[in-house]
Amino acid sequence: MKSLVCCVALLALSGTVAAKLPPLNDEAKAKAAEAAAKAAHGGKVEAYLLCKAQDRVAAQYNKANKPAAKGAAPAAPACVDPGAFAYTPPGAAASPATAVATAGKSDKPKK
Numbered sequence: 001m002k003s004l005v006c007c008v009a010l011l012a013l014s015g016t017v018a019a020k021l022p023p024l025n026d027e028a029k030a031k032a033a034e035a036a037a038k039a040a041h042g043g044k045v046e047a048y049l050l051c052k053a054q055d056r057v058a059a060q061y062n063k064a065n066k067p068a069a070k071g072a073a074p075a076a077p078a079c080v081d082p083g084a085f086a087y088t089p090p091g092a093a094a095s096p097a098t099a100v101a102t103a104g105k106s107d108k109p110k111k
Contacts, residue, residue, distance in 0.1 A: 030089060033089070033090075034087050034089075037085075037087050038085060038087070041082060041085045044082035045082055048079055048080065048081055048082055051079035052079050054076075055076065055079065058076070
């Protein structure tokens with residue numbers, strides 16, 4: 001019974017401590033968004049590497065066991081390479097500096 005009362009008291013105190021934290025500033029929010037994007041990209045890279053490893057194992061298995069023509073395994077979907085990590089903040093896509101830098105360039109080649 002004492003442990004239950006202690007747990008409830010600790011939970012109540014932790015809620016009041018968390019409520020007093022100051023809100024995040026814009027820089028901290030931007031860093032958190034970039035960290036989340038980097039973590040998501042890392043997950044995609046790990047999934048790609050796992051897919052490639054599974055393809056190698058399946059190829060070795062099929063080579064060793066020569067599946068019958070009538071019961072050939074269906075082709076697996078191709079692994080998609082996520083590419084290099086590139087993060088663009090949500091507000092930076094339409095910045096005035098980018099618009100000025102690309103305004104003078106044309107798509108026509110110079111002669």
